[in-house]
Amino acid sequence: MAKVFIDGRAGTTGLRIYERLESREDIELLTLSEEERKDVSCRARMLNSCDVAFLCLPDAASVEAVGLIEHEGVVVLDTSTAHRTAPGWAYGFPELGGSFARGVEKGRRIAVPGCHASGFIALVQPLVEAGLIPASSHLSCHSITGYSGGGKKMIAQYEADGRDALLDAPRQYGLTQQHKHLKEMQAVTGLDTAPIFCPIVSDFYSGMVVTVPLFAQDLAAGKTAADVKACYQANYTGPVVRYCPAADEEGFLSAGALTGKDSMQITVCGNDERMTLIARYDNLGKGASGAAVECLNLVLGVDPTCGLEL
Structure with a gap:
């Protein structure tokens, strides 16, 4: 069972991702309390305890969150603008095929499109x-x-x-x-x-x-x-x-x-x-949260439509 943490779950995108994932039996959602979610040390602990981290944060906060991750095995799905053209980051639109699809399936750093x-x-x-x-x-x-x-x-x-x-x-x-x-x-x-x-x-x-x-x-x-x-x-x-x-x-x-x-x-x-x-x-669907969940499914090797509303 994959452990997933949504950093920024209280935002519009994070809430929709949480709704899409909360009933899935192949995922364990790691969460923080209202007090803990703004504590950097608590966030760092979760970011390094999960298998996949969603970043639903402003650009600067997303960059900071990536810097908190020390565990090399953590896959990051960033919904902000911060890394969409950054070297080493896959662009999360697998329908473009070829290297785009492979980048999502095999990548450790994935930028969800705007x-x-x-x-x-x-x-x-x-x-x-x-x-x-x-x-x-x-x-x-x-x-x-x-x-x-x-x-x-x-x-x-x-x-x-x-x-x-x-x-x-x-x-x-x-x-x-x-x-x-x-x-x-x-x-x-x-x-x-x-x-x-x-x-x-x-x-x-x-x-x-x-x-x-x-x-x-x-x-x-x-x-x-x-x-x-x-x-x-x-x-x-x-x-x-x-x-x-x-x-x-x-x-x-x-x-x-x-x-x-x-x-x-x-x-x-x-x-x-x-x-x-x-x-x-x-x-909020293919333009944000739905695209992020689709990328997660490809990372996990499950049906790309799992949990999506089509």
């Missing part, structure tokens, strides 16, 4: 790898997400009585084009240049849709929308990430359709002249 980044990378990396779009492409991306992606502080803002009326409408952010996910969005896809990225938070709890628009001239010579669809169809056969030929609901596509789920849908809309590449999933 929520917005997961959709962009799922859409772009296979196309770059297959030569359907060049690494020199200058892309744009917009993403709409539920407010739970902002953590406890934002959740409290949206759910407060007498809240600010500005929260009633979608709000674009990351306006300086320096969003923390940009680094992994460029590095993991193999692009020479980070995309123009327009994230939007809206008044619903969880779920998201990430969209990358393409013109025909963005594709390699002679390639069409049919080639893009065929690439996704070959790469994303499920059970967690699946290509869907028609994912819309009578011409609309809701960002909340997969709320509470750990799966992701990939689809292509438009035509050969102008198309949109779309990834739909839950920002």
